[in-house]
Each structure stands twice: as C-alpha cells, then as structure tokens.
Amino acid sequence: MQYGEDDLLALSGLQHYFFCKRQWALIHVEEQWVENVLTAEGRILHERVDNSKHIEYREGAIVERSIALKSAELGVYGVADVVEFFVSDSGIKLSNEPGLWMPRPVEYKRGKPKAGICDRAQLCGQAMCMEELYGVKIESGDLFYWQTRHRMPVMFDQDLRTAVRYACMDMHNILETGITPAVPDGVKCDNCSLVTVCVPKVQKKKSGKVGRYINEYIHGGENA
Numbered sequence: 001m002q003y004g005e006d007d008l009l010a011l012s013g014l015q016h017y018f019f020c021k022r023q024w025a026l027i028h029v030e031e032q033w034v035e036n037v038l039t040a041e042g043r044i045l046h047e048r049v050d051n052s053k054h055i056e057y058r059e060g061a062i063v064e065r066s067i068a069l070k071s072a073e074l075g076v077y078g079v080a081d082v083v084e085f086f087v088s089d090s091g092i093k094l095s096n097e098p099g100l101w102m103p104r105p106v107e108y109k110r111g112k113p114k115a116g117i118c119d120r121a122q123l124c125g126q127a128m129c130m131e132e133l134y135g136v137k138i139e140s141g142d143l144f145y146w147q148t149r150h151r152m153p154v155m156f157d158q159d160l161r162t163a164v165r166y167a168c169m170d171m172h173n174i175l176e177t178g179i180t181p182a183v184p185d186g187v188k189c190d191n192c193s194l195v196t197v198c199v200p201k202v203q204k205k206k207s208g209k210v211g212r213y214i215n216e217y218i219h220g221g222e223n224a
C-alpha cells in the first residue's frame with residue numbers, strides 16, 4: 001500500500017508508539033501534549049541540532065543536517081537530525097561531490113540508552129525512509145546520547161524493520177478508528193509528560209471494572 005501526502009504521520013511518533021501506544025495516540029490522535037523537564041530538554045537538543053543547517057566534512061564523511069524524509073510505503077514523514085555520508089560503491093550521487101556515498105543516519109537523544117526499542121525503531125524508520133527516497137540499502141546508523149556522550153551503533157536487521165512496518169500500520173489503524181488504546185501492561189509512567197492527561201491509575205481501575213462486568217455478564221463470572 002502507498003499512502004498519499006495527506007495521510008502521512010510524523011515519523012518521530014515511532015518512539016512514542018514503542019514507549020507506550022496510548023501515549024502515541026494521546027499526542028498524535030487526540031493532539032494532547034504536556035511539556036515536562038525531560039521533553040523540554042529533548043526539544044531544545046533537537047532545535048540545537050536542527051538549527052545548524054550546513055554541510056561539514058569530518059573524518060572521511062560528509063555530514064548533512066536536517067534532511068527531510070518521507071515514505072509513502074510506511075506512511076510517515078519527518079526530519080533526520082544528522083546524516084553522515086561515506087564513500088561506497090553501492091551509494092548515491094551527491095551534488096557537487098565526486099563518487100558515490102552511502103547515507104548513515106545519526107539521531108541525537110537527550111538521556112542515556114533505553115531498555116526498549118523505541119530509539120532504535122525511530123532511527124530504523126529514518127533509514128527506511130532514506131532507502132525509499134534514495135533507492136539504497138542502509139545497514140546501520142547511530143544513536144548519540146547526550147547524557148553519557150555515547151554513540152551507539154544500531155543494525156537495521158529484519159526484526160527491527162518488521163517492528164517498524166507493523167507499528168506504522170498499527171498507527172494508521174488507530175488513527176482511522178480514533179480509539180485511544182488502553183494503558184499497556186508494564187508501561188513505566190513515572191517520567192511521562194502526559195500522566196495528568198492520561199490518568200493511568202484511574203484508567204486501569206476503570207478497565208478492570210469494565211472487564212469484570214463483561215466477564216460476569218457474558219460468562220456468568222467464570223474465566224473465559
């Protein structure tokens with residue numbers, strides 16, 4: 001399936017989706033957003049990176065910033081913070097540069113590496129957009145964590161690519177139905193800026209009550 005311009009979703013939403021589907025829907029479907037210290041720091045970091053729109057030459061690489069991205073197949077659009085281009089026989093042509101160059105996305109993050117795949121999935125989504133735009137296969141990219149000053153390489157393997165494809169399809173489905181998902185099991189809400197909008201404890205209680213009611217009504221109180 002190919003999505004039209006009007007149906008594209010923000011690529012940056014992938015990190016919200018993989019952190020918490022409900023958070024993604026509150027931001028991107030219900031358009032609720034509450035800034036806290038962590039989101040403000042993240043936004044300022046991205047503005048700093050995005051504002052320096054120039055080309056640099058560094059250790060065998062050409063570095064470009066704020067590259068516009070789009071994928072009709074995934075149905076997303078966005079901006080890559082930084083893309084490094086390295087000489088490669090299977091790369092692409094760059095204007096004003098001889099030879100062929102392979103893009104490698106680099107995403108800047110405020111904190112430190114996280115347990116889940118949210119950051120890796122967002123970076124992989126960027127690579128998949130570039131693959132569609134440039135007609136190349138991008139094997140890997142990097143996440144740079146500001147707090148630890150640490151650059152972490154990320155391989156774009158089949159599992160990660162499948163997770164990104166599935167997430168994009170699911171985000172489009174959620175948007176179409178307009179139904180905000182319930183609070184996922186095991187999600188960590190402590191640092192979520194939307195905790196006052198989401199009220200996860202109340203939601204959990206409510207879904208518990210509804211679940212019990214349905215169970216009693218349909219199954220006479222027995223486990224289905």
Ligand code: SF4
Pocket residue numbers: 020021022023024026183184187188189192193194195198199200
């Ligand atoms: S408060 Fe928790 S459940 Fe609600 S959006 Fe945030 S992370 Fe998700």
